[in-house]
Amino acid sequence: MEWIQQLVNGISLGSIYALIALGYTMVYGIIKLINFAHGDVFMVGSFIGFYSITGLGLDFFTALVLAMTFCALFGVLIERIAYKRLRNATRIAALITAIGVSLLIENGFIFVWGPQPKAFPDVIVNGTFEVLGAQISVKSVLILSISLILMMILHFIVHKTKIGKAMRAVSHDNETAKLMGINVDNTISATFAIGSALAGAAGVIFGLYYTKIDPLMGIIPGIKAFVAAVLGGIGIIPGAMVGGLVLGVVETLVNASGGSLWRDAAAFVILILILIFRPNGIFGKNTREKV
Numbered sequence: 001m002e003w004i005q006q007l008v009n010g011i012s013l014g015s016i017y018a019l020i021a022l023g024y025t026m027v028y029g030i031i032k033l034i035n036f037a038h039g040d041v042f043m044v045g046s047f048i049g050f051y052s053i054t055g056l057g058l059d060f061f062t063a064l065v066l067a068m069t070f071c072a073l074f075g076v077l078i079e080r081i082a083y084k085r086l087r088n089a090t091r092i093a094a095l096i097t098a099i100g101v102s103l104l105i106e107n108g109f110i111f112v113w114g115p116q117p118k119a120f121p122d123v124i125v126n127g128t129f130e131v132l133g134a135q136i137s138v139k140s141v142l143i144l145s146i147s148l149i150l151m152m153i154l155h156f157i158v159h160k161t162k163i164g165k166a167m168r169a170v171s172h173d174n175e176t177a178k179l180m181g182i183n184v185d186n187t188i189s190a191t192f193a194i195g196s197a198l199a200g201a202a203g204v205i206f207g208l209y210y211t212k213i214d215p216l217m218g219i220i221p222g223i224k225a226f227v228a229a230v231l232g233g234i235g236i237i238p239g240a241m242v243g244g245l246v247l248g249v250v251e252t253l254v255n256a257s258g259g260s261l262w263r264d265a266a267a268f269v270i271l272i273l274i275l276i277f278r279p280n281g282i283f284g285k286n287t288r289e290k291v
Contacts, residue, residue: 005135006256007249012140012209014248015147019202020225021232021240022154023075023195029171029235030191032091036098037078038199039222040105043215045071045200046120046207047113053121060123064146064204068197075196076189084185109215117214120207143205150201151241154194158237163190171235220264224251227271233281242282 020042027035045067052063082101086094124142128135158164166187169177178184206221207213228247232239247267255263274281 006252008136008140008144010249010252011245012143012147012248013252014228014245015144016202016206016209016244017221017225017228017247018241018244019147019150019198020221021228021244022151022237023199024226024229025232025234025237025240026167026191026195028229029237030167030188031083031087033083033094034098034226035083035192035195036095036222036226037082037101037105038195039218039225040102040109041071041075041078041196041218042199042203042206042222042225043109043213043218044074044105045203046213046217047109047118047203047215048200049204049207050118050120050213053123060204060208064201067200067204069200071200071203072193072197075192075199078196079189079192084188106215106218113215115215117212120211120213122211124208139209143209146201146205150198154198154237157194163187167191224264224267227267231270231274231281233284236281236283239281239283 020038023038023041024035027033027038048067048070049063052058052066053060056063058066078101082097083094086097124139127138130136156164158167166177166182167190169180169182170184170187174184177187202221203213203218206217224247225244228243229240230243231246232241232243234240247270250270251263251266254266278284
């Protein structure tokens with residue numbers, strides 16, 4: 001039952017992509033910005049988890065919460081310093097700024113802490129158990145469980161809380177939301193905070209899954225998460241979840257079939273195909289932009 005094992009591994013990996021993709025899609029849904037620094041927030045979260053466990057002696061779950069909290073504050077700081085002044089600027093100006101922020105975080109991190117990879121501590125006993133003849137690792141189940149819990153919390157926040165209603169209102173019509181008394185600036189900051197917290201959580205469980213982290217680790221997963229967001233329909237939260245899971249399963253199956261050198265290329269093949277045949281994504285709707 002090799003395929004069951006690979007399917008579970010793919011869903012676990014895909015759930016990490018989904019957590020990162022949620023940040024991309026939430027920010028785009030609110031202010032139509034592709035935040036390419038988001039992958040580096042994921043990297044920062046991984047290192048916060050690493051230093052929390054090795055330096056402060058915290059357990060895994062406390063380190064996870066600490067990383068999410070730090071990344072939430074870091075995401076708000078990025079938004080206030082780099083993006084807030086560009087609300088009325090052209091999209092290309094905001095995009096270039098996002099790339100600049102990404103490079104600044106990466107190289108600043110290398111300057112301060114060095115470029116050497118770190119071995120993420122093995123804080124979870126990685127046993128296995130058998131399901132229908134397949135050996136499923138405890139880490140895979142733990143990663144999937146954490147991801148699902150965080151996604152359910154996000155769903156609750158977006159649909160059942162006041163800030164979630166404000167986020168949906170701003171996403172639908174920024175100007176009307178202002179007229180209705182919604183603080184748009186605070187709503188945008190809250191969106192960055194939530195998306196960055198999810199990226200921080202993804203960074204910690206990524207370190208647990210792959211056991212090695214480095215200052216440039218956010219580049220490829222960040223791009224793949226962007227592909228997942230586009231695949232599901234960028235700006236649509238369920239789309240980011242489904243897109244991440246699909247991408248993770250495809251990548252794992254490509255790797256398992258002997259195409260390990262093609263596992264990264266698979267994501268970009270999917271991106272090209274989705275842009276050609278369904279540019280609005282799986283959950284996106286065809287809409288005409290008024291001139």
